[in-house]
Amino acid sequence: MQRQLLFIDRVSAFVGRFFSWSIVGLTLLISWEVFSRYVLNTPHPWVLDVQIMLYGILFMMAGAYTLAQGGHVRGDVLYGFFSPRTQAVIDLVLYVAFFLPGIFALTYAGWIYANESLAIREQTFSPDPLPLYPFKFVIPVAGFFLLVQGIVEILRCVICLRDGAWPSRVADVEEVDVEKLKEMVKVKDEDIAQLDQYVVKQETRP
Numbered sequence: 001m002q003r004q005l006l007f008i009d010r011v012s013a014f015v016g017r018f019f020s021w022s023i024v025g026l027t028l029l030i031s032w033e034v035f036s037r038y039v040l041n042t043p044h045p046w047v048l049d050v051q052i053m054l055y056g057i058l059f060m061m062a063g064a065y066t067l068a069q070g071g072h073v074r075g076d077v078l079y080g081f082f083s084p085r086t087q088a089v090i091d092l093v094l095y096v097a098f099f100l101p102g103i104f105a106l107t108y109a110g111w112i113y114a115n116e117s118l119a120i121r122e123q124t125f126s127p128d129p130l131p132l133y134p135f136k137f138v139i140p141v142a143g144f145f146l147l148v149q150g151i152v153e154i155l156r157c158v159i160c161l162r163d164g165a166w167p168s169r170v171a172d173v174e175e176v177d178v179e180k181l182k183e184m185v186k187v188k189d190e191d192i193a194q195l196d197q198y199v200v201k202q203e204t205r206p
Helices: 002-020 022-038 046-061 063-068 084-119 138-163 178-185 189-204
Strands: none
Touching: 002 022, 002 046, 002 063, 002 138, 022 046, 046 063, 046 138, 063 138, 084 138
8 A cells, every 4th residue: 555655646746846847947938038028129928828827837736746745734833743643633534524525626627617618729818819728728637636646645644543653655855954954064053153253254354
């Protein structure tokens, strides 16, 4: 079972990393449009639509990856003090009562929404219209990956209830823990304070 759960984690991580490259395209596109608009005086009306589409793809397709990494917003003020089994009960109830119905509705309605857009060959409303229907198929695709990852998280809750401990998950890039970093490089707070004083002296020296 654990092997299958980790496999889904890896798939979600791959999808998230793959579509994260859209931020590079978005950055290049905006930079080019700023140059084109303010230096060459040739703005392109369709660029705004592409920016919105790229950001939407980035946001939607990162959902399953974020869930696999436990990165979605939660109320950790009290949750972190509970035992793993109590945490699993809370998560299981919330997943079944809210997550599954919501994501299933998103996926189902998104599929209908995208197909209706395809049927009329929907386009954007800019002076230079672009096809909009391919982008709308991102909604059910993102919903599907999120739904599969959500089922994995439900199974993790069940395993935690059985074993009393959370099963492992695929680790990825994490936020830097400053205190752990200090321990790794053997830097003390006194050393940092001395360095700060030295920098201040150098800045105030005429």
